[in-house]
Amino acid sequence: MTEKPTMIAFQDVHKYYGDYHALRGITATIKAGEFFSLLGPSGCGKTTLLRTIAGFEGISSGAVMIDGRNMAGVPANQRPTNMVFQSYAIFPHLTVGENVGFGLRRAGLTKDALAARVGEALDMVGLKGYGARAAHALSGGQRQRVALARALILKPKVLLLDEPLSALDKKMREQMQVELIRLQRQVGITFILVTHDQEEALVMSDRIAVMFEGEIAQLADPETLYRRPNSRKVADFIGTMNFLPASILSETGGKLEVEAQGFGKVTLEAEQAPGAASGEGAAVGFRPETLTILFEGQTATDRESMATIEEVVYYGDMTYYDVRLDGTEKPIRISMRNVFGRPVLDIGARTRVAWSPGALVLFR
Amino acid sequence: MMKGGWFKVYAIGYLVFLYAPIIILPMFAFNDATVIAFPLTGFSTRWFSAMLEQPTLSLAVKNSLFIAVTSAVLATTLGVFAARASTRYRFPMKAGLMGLIMLPLVLPEIIVAVSLLVVLLGLGVSLSLWTVILGHVLICTPFTIAILSSAFQSLDQSLEEAAYDLGESAASTFRLIILPLVMPGIISSLLISFTISLDEFIIAFFLAGTEPTLPVFIFSQFRFPSAVPVIMALGTVLVCLSIILLTIAEYFRRRGIAKSGGKDTGGFL
Known part of the structure; x- marks a missing residue:
């Protein structure tokens, strides 16, 4: 073009x-x-x-x-x-x-x-x-x-x-x-x-x-x-963004080693950290649809974590779950498309959550 | 129930108080007697013919019409400028200046008349119809600004910007967009100031010199008891004229609102 x-x-x-x-x-x-x-x-x-x-x-x-x-x-x-x-x-x-x-x-x-x-x-x-x-x-x-x-x-x-x-x-x-x-x-x-x-x-x-x-x-x-919003403000203004505190362990050759709460150690590409330092401390952000709740018999294609469901909001075509990943303080939001025959989970249920490091954005 | 009854009495009493004198006017205008008293003696139109034969009266009417039309046009023109400035532009001391312009609305007219007289005589200006016009413009302008401000205020500023954006100049925007949309306001402003000027007495009395105006003429005629029925006839004509004028004003106002698709929020009638 x-x-x-x-x-x-x-x-x-x-x-x-x-x-x-x-x-x-x-x-x-x-x-x-x-x-x-x-x-x-x-x-x-x-x-x-x-x-x-x-x-x-x-x-x-x-x-x-x-x-x-x-x-x-x-x-x-x-x-x-x-x-x-x-x-x-x-x-x-x-x-x-x-x-x-x-x-x-x-x-x-x-x-x-x-x-x-x-x-x-x-x-x-x-x-x-x-x-x-x-x-x-x-x-x-x-x-x-x-x-x-x-x-x-x-x-x-x-x-x-x-x-x-x-x-x-x-x-x-x-x-x-x-x-x-x-x-x-x-x-x-x-x-x-x-x-x-x-x-x-x-x-x-x-x-x-x-x-x-x-x-x-x-x-x-x-x-x-x-x-790839370049600041927390932009991320917040456009759609919903979850944030979890993180710390940068090392930064070499265009790759970042990051320790994120709830996710553990992850390796991110440089383009996943588009923003400049804000002085607020580092955090990883991710959209509600980039996480998936795993039901019985499903396995994660990439990584998975354990979580507890704290709130369920049913929208008909979608269900929003507020879940707390193990090892974190505040809940994050996951949006799931409702599929015929699949149950809507209850508050308090334990579940596995699938996620992918590629969907994370690092805010410095 | 009782409460509603009293309200009815009050409302009827109020209407009688307002309109009884005006109804008495034509009654005696068509009454065949010089004395203004009941019982009525018979139907006659002679007071109207007597009115038409009064040479001073026709001069007074001519003078008053000239003064009223000129004052209405001048006051409305000034009103358009002031209303446009006050609603569209920001300038220093705006509130104070607008307050000063609106002040004649509450100033006692006799004070305005006397001080104008003193100033005009001091300047060596001889009294004429034009000095009356000057005084009338002064007292009419606040009314025209009040009417026109609301007309300009309800004008969406982006209408002007849209016309300008589409290639018109500031002057043609004013002519093509603003003027047609505030026209109902301009017409009611003209009619109101015309009416105010037409029946204004104090300023005309002080500033007219030897020229008679209608209210001054009417006042002077009351010295002669025989002239009173003629004044009644004149009054009848004036009341009819006022009603016609007001109806026209209201017609234009409503048509303006319907044309611009606005909602009717009251008016004169």
Whole structure:
């Protein structure tokens, strides 16, 4: 696969609101045609960063480049970006068609050409024939689609999406996630999504920047982010991560000898310890699904430990077990897919747990 | 049960107190007698014809309409600027400044009138309809700001950003998006300041010089008992006009809300 050209480059971007340091030296690049997400808790600066691309927010120092051009001094209405707002910002006094065609007002198209473009855009988002409707009479999901059509009709280089799905109910949200991915592949435009929903980011993005307090904590593809988070904070923010205290015995030739509570001595590859030292003391982390409870007649393919079940949470398709490995103080969570004919274990039961050193992440 | 009964009495008494004088107005306007007293003597429209023949009255009406329209337009224009600034921008001393602008709302009008008179005379400005307009703009502006602030406040800021993002300039965004959406607010602001200015007496009395305005004319006519039925006729016309005006204002307000898909949260009617 050939390397895609850079569409957006942040060069040491800082932003102050008075004394408040909202963006603390953001340096990152976003490639053309990428579905990129800015993920973080509220107040982490992700929306501010998005708005610096759109031009709604100035920056205190550094540079924002779009397609190789420094955006300093370029106002929002002249940038090659369009935005889908959290509130959708559908103009309530206009029809759906007038909303979608709003950006083409200045293009000098004939009435027929304009109508054709609007029809095309509405068709693309699945709202064929809605052009004459009053915009304020639409449902949430339809507003979302109108906002998308209105932004995409100008064929921007970058489409900015500010928490576009947060106002929808769960089912609608999941449907729109899939549609957005499909739409992005269809138009090939760079999409930049701001979200606080880690699942949404994992589902939709090619790459994700996880932000905390005005800084990018980790920038990686969803799988790396999930499997190899580089800090406890990132690990905690994305999905569920179990932690057990550990100590590093030796570090030689890209291999780490680690003594982890409950697991004993394990050898880890260097890539399993992606983060820098935090000063909190070392720990190994692992996802709930990387451990397996062994039932009678099953044997571990790799390693196994003994444990006691302390809590059982039944979800229908899944059962979550809180188990305490022998030799540890606090329970860890294991998720098991329920299989027909296999019993759900009781609290207090002793069980064998299978695990693999390869699934562990070391936090220093 | 008893409690509900008393509430009914109170409600009816309150309505009688409010509207009885207004109902008496047309009764005597159409009554064929000079003296304002019961019993009524007969139906007549002569007071209305007498009203139309009054040359000072038509001048007063003309003056008042000119003052009211001009004041309404000026006060609403100022109101748009102030409301936009107060809801959209942050600037130092904002709370204090807005407080100062809203102060005429609670200042005794007679104080405003007298001090304006002193200042204008001190500056050597001769009194005219324009000095009345000046005073009326001063007292109407706080009302227009109050009305328009709520109109601007309910405007989602991302609507502006969206228009700007789609290539419009700040000016065309204002024209295409903001203005249509706050138009109901602007219309009710115009109507309210028009009404305030039209029946304002104290400032007009002090600042009009020799030009009569409608309230000043009405007041002066009460010196002549024979003119009172004419005033009743005039009052009837004014009440009808007010009701029509208010209905129009309400119509525009509701249409504005329906158009922008908002929820109706009360109004004048």
